[in-house]
Amino acid sequence: MSADIAVPHAAPDAASAARTPTGLAGTGTTITSGLLPRINGPGDLRRLPPDRLPELAGEIRRFLVDKVSATGGHLGPNLGAVELSIALHRVFASPRDAIVFDTGHQAYVHKILTGRQGGFDRLRQAGGLSGYPSRAESVHDIVENSHASTALSYADGLTRAFQLRGHTDRHVVAVIGDGALTGGLALEAVNNLGAAPGRPAIIVLNDNGRSYAPTVGGLASHLAALRRPGRDSGNPSPRPDGPNVFESLGFSYLGPVDGHDIGALEGALRQARALRRPVVVHAVTVKGKGYGPAENDRADHMHGIGVLDPATGRPRDAAGAAPPSWTSLFADEMTVIGAEHPGVVAITAAMPGPTGLAEFAARFPDRFFDVGIAEQHAVACAAGLALNGMHPIVAMYATFCNRAFDQALMDVALHRLPVTFVLDRAGITGPDGPSHHGMWDLVLLGMIPGLRIAAPRDATRLRELLHEAVGHDGGPTVVRYPKASAGPDIAATRRLGGPDGVDVLSHTGDQALLVAVGPLAGPCVAAAAQLRHHGVGVTVVDPRWVTPVSPVLVELAATHHLVVTAEDGLRTGGVGTAIATACADAGLTTPVRTLGLPREFVGHGERAHLLAAAGLDHRSITASVLEAVHLGVPDRPADPGPGPAHAGAHPAASRPTAPVPAPARGAGPIGGWS
Ligand SMILES: Cc1ncc(C[n+]2csc(CCOP(=O)(O)OP(=O)(O)O)c2C)c(N)n1
Ligand SMILES: CC(=O)[C@@H](O)[C@H](O)COP(=O)(O)O
Numbered sequence: 001m002s003a004d005i006a007v008p009h010a011a012p013d014a015a016s017a018a019r020t021p022t023g024l025a026g027t028g029t030t031i032t033s034g035l036l037p038r039i040n041g042p043g044d045l046r047r048l049p050p051d052r053l054p055e056l057a058g059e060i061r062r063f064l065v066d067k068v069s070a071t072g073g074h075l076g077p078n079l080g081a082v083e084l085s086i087a088l089h090r091v092f093a094s095p096r097d098a099i100v101f102d103t104g105h106q107a108y109v110h111k112i113l114t115g116r117q118g119g120f121d122r123l124r125q126a127g128g129l130s131g132y133p134s135r136a137e138s139v140h141d142i143v144e145n146s147h148a149s150t151a152l153s154y155a156d157g158l159t160r161a162f163q164l165r166g167h168t169d170r171h172v173v174a175v176i177g178d179g180a181l182t183g184g185l186a187l188e189a190v191n192n193l194g195a196a197p198g199r200p201a202i203i204v205l206n207d208n209g210r211s212y213a214p215t216v217g218g219l220a221s222h223l224a225a226l227r228r229p230g231r232d233s234g235n236p237s238p239r240p241d242g243p244n245v246f247e248s249l250g251f252s253y254l255g256p257v258d259g260h261d262i263g264a265l266e267g268a269l270r271q272a273r274a275l276r277r278p279v280v281v282h283a284v285t286v287k288g289k290g291y292g293p294a295e296n297d298r299a300d301h302m303h304g305i306g307v308l309d310p311a312t313g314r315p316r317d318a319a320g321a322a323p324p325s326w327t328s329l330f331a332d333e334m335t336v337i338g339a340e341h342p343g344v345v346a347i348t349a350a351m352p353g354p355t356g357l358a359e360f361a362a363r364f365p366d367r368f369f370d371v372g373i374a375e376q377h378a379v380a381c382a383a384g385l386a387l388n389g390m391h392p393i394v395a396m397y398a399t400f401c402n403r404a405f406d407q408a409l410m411d412v413a414l415h416r417l418p419v420t421f422v423l424d425r426a427g428i429t430g431p432d433g434p435s436h437h438g439m440w441d442l443v444l445l446g447m448i449p450g451l452r453i454a455a456p457r458d459a460t461r462l463r464e465l466l467h468e469a470v471g472h473d474g475g476p477t478v479v480r481y482p483k484a485s486a487g488p489d490i491a492a493t494r495r496l497g498g499p500d501g502v503d504v505l506s507h508t509g510d511q512a513l514l515v516a517v518g519p520l521a522g523p524c525v526a527a528a529a530q531l532r533h534h535g536v537g538v539t540v541v542d543p544r545w546v547t548p549v550s551p552v553l554v555e556l557a558a559t560h561h562l563v564v565t566a567e568d569g570l571r572t573g574g575v576g577t578a579i580a581t582a583c584a585d586a587g588l589t590t591p592v593r594t595l596g597l598p599r600e601f602v603g604h605g606e607r608a609h610l611l612a613a614a615g616l617d618h619r620s621i622t623a624s625v626l627e628a629v630h631l632g633v634p635d636r637p638a639d640p641g642p643g644p645a646h647a648g649a650h651p652a653a654s655r656p657t658a659p660v661p662a663p664a665r666g667a668g669p670i671g672g673w674s
């Protein structure tokens, strides 16, 4: 039985939540009375009598709605994990026992129960609480990576280490969602964990039937069958008579358990703990549980929200129409491309809405494929589609493309297949922190032979480049853009080198050639205007296709005294480095200074602030060019890697970029060498 925030559950939409009974859903007050303030750690929780737990769960739900509606974050997943997190910390003794959260977006309740209630006013803000587990915050936190489907592999490693260290009295619990379970890595771990009866791992499957949208695939159907008690004739997914998938792979199976009944959950977890063998506890939960606007949100049960009015569930900033996001521009153009190109198909890894493919899916359902949280499979599947005459567009967040690098390299590029990768959240994303910044793609994918990368500077270029990418059938293409609103169009004064050529955005002289990658064109044009006041003449260009390097850029470099490149990606190994190499290969001595992100894990914060900290705002770009022009500073030595600003670094590049803090404890293992 869950402790609901008493809002009308039958509410068909957020508006009806406005009739919320008084003093409940998200009152905006900080809870200072009741049980929650008395919970400063799992020990306090374990001392609570069971009959007070539903009351605590209700307080936690009100806390979540109050806090997350004020900061933004993952509301739906955490509302669904309230009772589960309470039961976990009552049955297992973190940090001696290791509790690992897959993806980590559902770990807010875990944080509330482990002494961090006070941090939620600055959730996901620079210097504030991370939106994911963070070892710098607590010894109770283990995995900081928010890429899905890793928890079971961690569990495999943790149990092996506990066994080697003789800590057979300590438990490893991996909490994984039904969506994350569709990731290949999870299945690789299942293959290992189930085959190790002497090395017990406890998998807690948090099954709400959804990723963002309903989870897809045969595994999802199997779980649906398991969720349904008994077997009835009308059941489209009959409960399997024989062993289920987990039992067939060597696990004991406990479930389905009501994921909002703390007593039932505790019973199952205690049973799992006593089994001393690999076991799956199948908890059935509701995403958004207990808060009407989330439970009734048909899109994604408020998976991730911005700032909203807790009483109604409506966004606070809905009044002021924001300029279109890159995602919405892509979504619109995909329907045009879908109509013009019958050979174009679209693939998502469980993120149709967030990547902007929902409209395409509605218009062209036969040409849209959601493969689950399975980016590697998405890309290899795209290779299969392309081998058979289609032109797949694989839309994903740049950071999640990291794990499909080998498929892009060896399954797509090696076969010179016409697959287009559309990478949203490329570059600094902001509040989701280090494992969400899409700052690796220009280096990773820039290494791939025959692959072309485009970085549109504005909406017009996005539309142009998408059509150019779809029209290119000689190999893979990439179109990448950030988590932001697209700025106003920046018209070119000239195009040099034909359709694939370089756009000249402004020209005031030839002391410096400023090469802008994508949306950094805006800051570069602004910097050029400032530099003119300093008597420095600059040519600002946008190559549009940033990889491979256009020969026009090398020709332009030969007619300028300095080249400065600016990219929302790593400062070394990306576009700037490739331009410097191309100039050197052409025998030019023109110094090239590359501006970009440091080779560090950049913490969470606002995108604009993090870009400025990395020297990528117009003032820093101006300063970099001035310094290079006046001091004739040659390019600095290769980036020595993370650590204090190296000698000779440009001030802008040496500014702290909120790197991820070190773990709170020493480098020792989980829970210390006790
Ligand atoms: C590799 C990877 N791809 C995509 C995502 C984006 N993402 C974040 S949460 C989520 C859905 C997770 O579903 P599930 O595991 O069922 O957890 P739930 O939100 O339902 O609790 C996705 C796709 C991710 N974090 N990692
Ligand atoms: C947890 C996860 O990977 C995503 O939900 C992530 O929070 C992306 O959020 P945005 O879609 O707001 O970038």
Ligand SMILES: [Mg+2]
Pocket: 177, 178, 179, 206, 207, 208, 209, 210, 211
């Ligand atoms: Mg789920």
